Amino acid sequence: MISTNSTGEPALRIENLDKYYGTFQALRGINLSVQRGEKIVVCGPSGSGKSTMIRCINRLEQHNGGRIAVLGTELNDDVGNIDEIRREVGMVFQHFNLFPHMTVLENCMISPMIVRKQPRAQAEATARHYLEKVRIPEQAMKYPSQLSGGQQQRVAIARALCMQPQIMLFDEPTSALDPEMVSEVLDVMVTLASEGMTMICVTHEMGFARRVADRVLFMDGGEILEEAPPDEFFTSSRNERTRQFVSQVLGH
């Protein structure tokens, strides 16, 4: 599972990334380098390009300029490269996006069996292991719609982990949840972080950012305006726009 061209290469390197939707420029010259095991929290107002940026990392969006290298593999039009990167990069979405026609267990097993060509027994063992880890082993045979939002999101995390990815992307994983379910998902993410997973999270959960982030990024207008360790980010930001945003999200 360990990538061959590992040692010196960062987990993720983004250089001068541009992304357009028609004539609208969603990302302007983004530069970002993420080391293995690093946890990055990305925040910013809606429409600032945070989701677009992390969706570029596994090619759910195609970038128009600059370059992205994931685990040393260049992300370009090469389908082989795209497949390789998607195998190693897990993603968790705001709306869970579980497959409604499959049980929780099948959701977790399908990709390892087909993409990683694992035998059923092994895939099931892996799936049950990760369902245990997200603390819902007893829901394995249920269908996604029979679960609560928080449970569904934890299944989504388990499903991504079953591919044993090296990087996990989280796109506002708690934004669609009822307040009392947010913490059960964040707890799982904190555990994951403590185990050394490389994580890039778009989230407005500032408590989570404080606890686990190595760096917090603030984006607005398609640019990264600020990049700092959480303490510095929340207390002594140099950027006026960042200070305004921080006071708004922490204000109540």
Add this chain to the structure above:
Amino acid sequence: MVSLLRNQKVRNALLQVLYVGSIAAMVLAGIVIARRNLADQGITSGFDFLFKSTGWDVNFSLLPATANDPYWWYFLIGIINTLFLGSVGLILATIVGTIVGLARTSSNDLARLLGRTYVDIFRNIPLILQVFFWYAIITHLPTPRSAHEAWGFLLTSRGLYIPFPNVGSAAFAAATVAVIAAIVLPAWLGRTSLLAQPIGQRRTIQFAAAAAALACATIILALGRLPDTPLLDFPALQGLNLRGGLRIPPEFATLAIAIAIYGGSYIAEIVRGGFKSVGTGQVEAALSLGLSPWRVFTLVRLPLALRAMLPILANQYVWLMKATTMGIAVGFTDFFMIVALTINHSGQTLEAIGILMAGFLAINLSLAAVFNRINKAIALKGNQLRG
């Protein structure tokens, strides 16, 4: 007494009795009047005519038919013709509809434009006009002498001639069943053992099943082959007519094409709607898990789209089954045309129409029942939330 009438339950019961009673009275009156009128015209009502011989021929039959055969046998022929035309039409319409529907959801501009044009044209022209259009085209094809020929297929105004294996009809029917099994069996095995085996092993089992069924078909054909004939019988000109091969009559071809093209335009919209209803979120999730676009299609988009399509598709199939009654417009002896001829020849109008209605009810209710079963079996569990 008055207080009893003020009781809600008593009132409801009384209304119910009144309602059922008046319907029964109407039906009874209808029957009595009809019987009296028929008796006045000297027509005896009843179903005795079913066992009399018809005295006329049918131009298309999958079963042996002569003018000496009784009416009930002709009705059976009609139902089988309708079912045969219906199944061929439905299968072709589904193929056309799937292709056009996928073209309409494609990211390719040209494919979308073509798909849209197709649907706009064929959905908005009445079916009967399309039937006449195709019939005119087919009957204006060249005579057998100057037929269009390609790979042993002949296109003529007398129908489409195709090479056909020289086998007995029983063997051919058995072989057809085996070929259908070769298609259905792997799909069924794929469903029942989905995820039960590693993907490679599943494939092997599916291939083995298909191969076994096809081998059976070959053996049946080889055994059932008529003695001293070549395996394939090619149509060829003999005198002024064509001999050999299988002739698909212009009437059948017309209706099959018309149902396929017209039905295809409706099914295309159903297919498009089905695929549009699949959340982009599920597709993105599948892609982010590293599944190939083809796998995303077969494992996520298609199964979810099918679930959305099925109820509407069942409705469309029932509709198209009824469209086979267009047979009377071009002279194809479907169930409806047989009933119409029966009425002309025997005068047993009410009985024949009763049989016609009962027959179509039976066909379409069974079709609907099959689809309901499938629908229930694959329905998504619980309340669906699509993100």
